[in-house]
Amino acid sequence: MSVHDELTSVQRCLDDLSRSVSRLEQQLGSSAGLDMRRVRTDADHLRESVSLLREATSAQGAQRKPELVTIPDTPYDDSLWVDIDDEGLGARDRRAP
Template sequence: MSLQDELTTVQRCLDELTRSVSRLEQQVGSGLEVRRVRSDTEHLRESLALLRASAPDQPATQRPEMVTIPDTPYDSALWADAEDEGLGAKDRHAP
């Protein structure tokens, strides 16, 4: 399932949750607990809107472009004054 499909599914579930909270509020009244649930539902709605806005437009199955790294050795002049990494420099023993 693509990212957009997942977001759409979440949106449908959130819409159903909103309807259920409204029905619940009609049955039990608008007490503190129901107001908190309604507030949490609205926060979820806002968070989903932010997630939709930040979601990439490209399909999730698209892979990034491959970068080819040549097999030829690098120019040693690039590291002329640098020490070798790893177990130590050429003229010293490893710890």
Template sequence: MSVHEELATVQRCLDDLNRAVNRLEQQMGGGLDIRRVRADCEHLRASAALLRETASGRLADRRQDQLVTISDTPYDVALWTDSDDEGLGARDRRAP
């Protein structure tokens, strides 16, 4: 399943949960416990909305970052004059 399909499934489940909480509230009245559950449901909805925004942004970023052009021209040798050859020590010294 794709991310969007999974998020749609989460949204459907949250809608079902909200309907169930509404039915419980009608049967039990509006006590503290029901208000807590309702607040938790709203937090889950807000979190799911953030996930949707993040997923949309990541997919857009991924599409932009898919192609990377790498030049065929060789690197400038001057970039490496102050570096050590890894594992071999510095150029003007012997390895131990």
């Protein structure tokens, strides 16, 4: 499954959880008190977290397409390399070991 499909599946499960929590609240009434409020808050936090994750993944999907850079076949200008040493050989005016 793709990430989008997985997030949709999680969202459906959270919708079911929210409905179940609402039914449970109605059945228990005020007798559950703090515990029921904690369950409701946790379920709401999960919904918010999944929503943020969905936004983050859609933003990453938009950024994922790399920009292509064309590299020319012509040789580079030798003047670009005047001030550097040949790698592993030392400076031009000195002998290599």
